[in-house]
Amino acid sequence: MSDDIVFDRSFDLAPGTVDEVAPGVRRLLCDNPGPFTFRGTLTYIVGRRNVAIIDPGPDDDRHIAALTDAVRGETVSHIFVTHTHRDHSPAASKVKAATGAIILAEGAHRASRPLHVGEAGRLDAGGDQSFRPDRTLADGDLVEGDGWALEAITTPGHTANHMAFALKGTGTLFSGDHVMAWSTSIVAPPDGAMSDYMASLHKLEKRPETTYLPGHGGAVRDAPRFVRGFIRHRQGREASLRHRLEKGAADIPTLVRAVYIGLDPRLAGAAGLSVLAHLEDMAARGIVTTDGPPSIDGTYRLDESGRAPLAGG
Numbered sequence: 587m588s589d590d591i592v593f594d595r596s597f598d599l600a601p602g603t604v605d606e607v608a609p610g611v612r613r614l615l616c617d618n619p620g621p622f623t624f625r626g627t628l629t630y631i632v633g634r635r636n637v638a639i640i641d642p643g644p645d646d647d648r649h650i651a652a653l654t655d656a657v658r659g660e661t662v663s664h665i666f667v668t669h670t671h672r673d674h675s676p677a678a679s680k681v682k683a684a685t686g687a688i689i690l691a692e693g694a695h696r697a698s699r700p701l702h703v704g705e706a707g708r709l710d711a712g713g714d715q716s717f718r719p720d721r722t723l724a725d726g727d728l729v730e731g732d733g734w735a736l737e738a739i740t741t742p743g744h745t746a747n748h749m750a751f752a753l754k755g756t757g758t759l760f761s762g763d764h765v766m767a768w769s770t771s772i773v774a775p776p777d778g779a780m781s782d783y784m785a786s787l788h789k790l791e792k793r794p795e796t797t798y799l800p801g802h803g804g805a806v807r808d809a810p811r812f813v814r815g816f817i818r819h820r821q822g823r824e825a826s827l828r829h830r831l832e833k834g835a836a837d838i839p840t841l842v843r844a845v846y847i848g849l850d851p852r853l854a855g856a857a858g859l860s861v862l863a864h865l866e867d868m869a870a871r872g873i874v875t876t877d878g879p880p881s882i883d884g885t886y887r888l889d890e891s892g893r894a895p896l897a898g899g
């Protein structure tokens with residue numbers, strides 16, 4: 587399995603404490619560690635005196651209290667949300683009530699594609715269904731505050747409504763869960779879509795920002811090169827799936843065992859969905875077939891023609 591990304595899992599911020607991670611950017615760690623959240627969700631505070639908050643975090647009263655403490659004596663004008671997973675957005679309404687700030691995001695939570703029978707429950711599990719922004723943002727929108735300006739960049743893939751935010755004039759980008767230093771991003775249908783995720787990686791790779799501040803874990807340095815590593819990593823996974831399917835039809839549990847070596851059992855479900863994300867993309871490109879729409883229970887085989895090019899090839 588080709589995997590040439592060097593992950594950086596060093597991270598030394600304690601929950602509830604604030605540090606200045608870049609000039610004019612503070613961060614606060616929520617105490618919600620786990621296999622998907624690493625050490626917890628990071629909330630960023632941009633600016634001084636008149637500030638913006640990025641990803642207020644889960645509906646966790648201790649975190650919300652620590653956040654309002656961190657900005658005591660300052661004015662919070664904007665709350666930006668990268669995406670509507672429950673570890674990022676639910677605190678927005680309470681922080682808005684406490685500060686009077688407006689909430690900005692791409693939009694409400696939604697699936698990346700129409701749901702198949704039986705999928706609704708899975709979408710509900712991680713999504714913040716009640717989230718509504720006060721102002722929706724489109725790709726390229728620039729929001730200017732007091733001493734800071736953030737450019738909204740649509741980066742669907744992890745979720746349909748995922749956005750990154752570039753802090754203008756600094757070479758820094760808030761990457762949410764799209765690009766993180768400690769792990770690859772979860773791309774799980776129907777929330778996520780692999781074709782969108784790959785397009786969003788290619789989009790960021792071409793941008794000038796070199797430091798990313800993600801929703802979990804430490805900063806991503808030399809970011810465009812790191813993004814290229816993620817592109818290669820997914821292309822490698824697709825090649826592994828294709829290699830296994832050359833030996834015959836397989837279901838998703840079989841494919842997970844074939845391509846994930848030494849998988850943390852807590853992540854088996856996510857790995858299955860990640861494989862489904864690849865298979866959806868490969869089916870759309872005519873590389874694999876299955877009966878009906880690609881589903882978690884399906885059996886997959888290489889398309890008869892089987893000669894479609896590899897992703898990016």
Ligand SMILES: [Zn+2]
Nearest residue numbers: 669671744763
């Ligand atoms: Zn997420």
